[in-house]
Amino acid sequence: MDKKKPEQRWRDRWAKASLRDADFTSISGRELQPLYAQVDLAAFDPYTRLGWPGEYPFTRGVHPSMYRGKLWTMRQFSGMGTAEQTNARYKFLLARGQTGLSVAFDNPTLYGRDSDHALAVGEVGRTGVAVDSLADMERLFRDLPLEAISTSMTINAPAAWIFTMFLANAEKRNIPAAGLRGTLQNDILKEYIAQKEWIFPPEPHLRLITDLMAFCADHVPQWNTISISGYHIREAGSTAAQELAFTLADGFAYVEHAIRAGLDIDDFAPRLSFFFNSHLDFFEEVAKLRAARRIWARHMKETYKAGNPRSWMCRFHVQTAGCSLTAQQPEINVVRTALEALAGVLGGCQSLHTNSMDEALALPSEKAVEIALRTQQIIAHESGAANVIDPLGGSYYVEKLTNDLEEEAERYFERIRELGGVVKAIEMGFFQQEITRSAYQYQLALSRGRKILVGVNAFAGRGETLEIPVLEIDESVERDQLRFLAEVKGRRDNAAVRARLEDLRRAASGTENLIPRLLDASRAYATVGEISEALAGVFGEYREQPFY
Amino acid sequence: MAAAKIKVIIAKPGLDGHDRGAKVVARALVEAGMEVVYLGLQQTPESIVRAAVEEDADVIGLSILSGAHLSHFRRVRELMNASGLGERLLTGGGIIPTKDQEKLRALGVGRVFGPGDDLRDIVGYIRDWHSSHSR
Numbered sequence A: 001m002d003k004k005k006p007e008q009r010w011r012d013r014w015a016k017a018s019l020r021d022a023d024f025t026s027i028s029g030r031e032l033q034p035l036y037a038q039v040d041l042a043a044f045d046p047y048t049r050l051g052w053p054g055e056y057p058f059t060r061g062v063h064p065s066m067y068r069g070k071l072w073t074m075r076q077f078s079g080m081g082t083a084e085q086t087n088a089r090y091k092f093l094l095a096r097g098q099t100g101l102s103v104a105f106d107n108p109t110l111y112g113r114d115s116d117h118a119l120a121v122g123e124v125g126r127t128g129v130a131v132d133s134l135a136d137m138e139r140l141f142r143d144l145p146l147e148a149i150s151t152s153m154t155i156n157a158p159a160a161w162i163f164t165m166f167l168a169n170a171e172k173r174n175i176p177a178a179g180l181r182g183t184l185q186n187d188i189l190k191e192y193i194a195q196k197e198w199i200f201p202p203e204p205h206l207r208l209i210t211d212l213m214a215f216c217a218d219h220v221p222q223w224n225t226i227s228i229s230g231y232h233i234r235e236a237g238s239t240a241a242q243e244l245a246f247t248l249a250d251g252f253a254y255v256e257h258a259i260r261a262g263l264d265i266d267d268f269a270p271r272l273s274f275f276f277n278s279h280l281d282f283f284e285e286v287a288k289l290r291a292a293r294r295i296w297a298r299h300m301k302e303t304y305k306a307g308n309p310r311s312w313m314c315r316f317h318v319q320t321a322g323c324s325l326t327a328q329q330p331e332i333n334v335v336r337t338a339l340e341a342l343a344g345v346l347g348g349c350q351s352l353h354t355n356s357m358d359e360a361l362a363l364p365s366e367k368a369v370e371i372a373l374r375t376q377q378i379i380a381h382e383s384g385a386a387n388v389i390d391p392l393g394g395s396y397y398v399e400k401l402t403n404d405l406e407e408e409a410e411r412y413f414e415r416i417r418e419l420g421g422v423v424k425a426i427e428m429g430f431f432q433q434e435i436t437r438s439a440y441q442y443q444l445a446l447s448r449g450r451k452i453l454v455g456v457n458a459f460a461g462r463g464e465t466l467e468i469p470v471l472e473i474d475e476s477v478e479r480d481q482l483r484f485l486a487e488v489k490g491r492r493d494n495a496a497v498r499a500r501l502e503d504l505r506r507a508a509s510g511t512e513n514l515i516p517r518l519l520d521a522s523r524a525y526a527t528v529g530e531i532s533e534a535l536a537g538v539f540g541e542y543r544e545q546p547f548y
Numbered sequence B: 001m002a003a004a005k006i007k008v009i010i011a012k013p014g015l016d017g018h019d020r021g022a023k024v025v026a027r028a029l030v031e032a033g034m035e036v037v038y039l040g041l042q043q044t045p046e047s048i049v050r051a052a053v054e055e056d057a058d059v060i061g062l063s064i065l066s067g068a069h070l071s072h073f074r075r076v077r078e079l080m081n082a083s084g085l086g087e088r089l090l091t092g093g094g095i096i097p098t099k100d101q102e103k104l105r106a107l108g109v110g111r112v113f114g115p116g117d118d119l120r121d122i123v124g125y126i127r128d129w130h131s132s133h134s135r
Helices: A004-016 A083-095 A134-140 A159-172 A189-195 A202-219 A231-235 A240-260 A265-271 A282-303 A330-346 A366-381 A396-419 A422-427 A430-447 A476-491 A494-509 A515-523 A528-539 B020-031 B045-055 B069-082 B098-106 B119-132
Strands: A101-104 A151-154 A182-184 A226-229 A272-278 A316-320 A351-353 B007-013 B035-043 B059-064 B089-094
Touching (some): A134 A159, A159 A528, A189 A231, A189 A430, A202 A226, A202 A422, A202 A515, A226 A240, A231 A272, A240 A282, A240 A422, A330 A351, A330 A366, A422 A430, B007 B045, B020 B035, B020 B119, B045 B059, B045 B069, B059 B069, B069 B089
Parallel strands (some): A226 A272, B007 B059
């Protein structure tokens, strides 16, 4: 019998079929075929393009046993109010089965400012925890077993000195640095591109990142020195392909900077980690995560000539998409988050954060964050999704999307090269304009009803809303934090602080590794803002040209 | 004679890098025929109102996702009133709980928009306000 006959019959019938009046593109606006089939993978060699789990090019996963060996780490990003309040939230989460810590800092801390800075008014402890000095680190991690669990810290511009405060706290508790495990986000390039929390121009920030990579290779070998992040790029409105391409391009830029500084690639590359978004378009997200592993492995091995297989592995954290959550009917956000989390798992993540249903309204309440954690636990222990490695591997659709996303990323890499590299492209506003255009197109599609958000621009009941209780940060938090900061400044040895800051300034003017100086200043209870200002005196500050 | 364009200042006060909404709204207002001055990030209430005076703006729109909306809106409204902009519209958007939206109204802030609101509603709201407050 002719194998082609049914195919032709289907194609004829498809051509005549009447279709729903709906948009069939992906959430990124990608044109999609109605069916993917043999023809889409005709030239595809699964042996070289997929390999095997734990084997180059790692398309199917970075570990040979994946989730049968070890489940992903369930790590809820959290922080609010004072260090004491956040410490209590960590204990709450650990008691309910969370397996790692993840610190959310407030905006002043993220910008390297103290709580008493003029721009910090109204923002202390609002969207994360306020950390001004080692004294806050001590309160934040009090009674938590830092030698036994891993800690992730989402901090970028002042990452190096937040990390030295973390190290100084461990030192005071006699926990050896070599035993500390965790991740520092420390990804400044995506700050210029998307999240917009910087202090200095790119070059001094890159120096600090390379200094930290070199320091950790010697002293904190189990620490992930950077988490190269697409999450914020996607939240700012990029497409899946832009998130993939811009993130990996940032990764290549860090590698090139460290190599230029004289580091051996296999000394630092095994500690590079990544952080991706998982948005609502399920298959496109799975394909994006698989493509990320294959692209990274190929470039690390072939372009940068890394020899250690660990240098080739794109290990990543996934967070569900905050920007997909709606303020309308917040309870249905649980469903959105569950789908996104499942895509992260089927994409082979190493750790996962599930957003809480109330995050379009406020920081998560205890109830909301517990449901979010339970969502992961159901995927891990009830759904069966963790039983089989890369279960979507071999799907015509997913493999074709993985290939297409890889090609699109390569085209972006070429474009960035033509512009003179990532830093040049940032200064020209290239990434920012690409993202802003995608964000606007998506918003127009929503406004025109071509893209649907259930309960928002479709099926919205008149006047009926599901209200849920939301967490409030009391205005007393700011007062308490300001009082505590004043006390710390009052009881520390201020002459020693001035001397350490002067040492730091001198070192910054030269070329030595700055991490030991930052550690000394942190031990003396120099504040985050004092260190920022000391360094800004040498490095200068960065201003973005506003555009839209 | 063509009607004067509605002039809108859009700004991000304080330490808040979430500029997606501000930029999308700025584009939508321009496409709707308004004149937009986008001040960008890390603005203070003082710098925003100073710009509004210099530009003789009809509307100030603040984008705040940092939780600091009460203090920023309050301060900008006070400075507007003290600078002869008492009759101009102060509006905005971000992650702002329903309860706080009522507090903001009491401070003299217009509608504030949030996730899921339609761009056409924002455009319509500013146009309606302008036609009932022409000077």
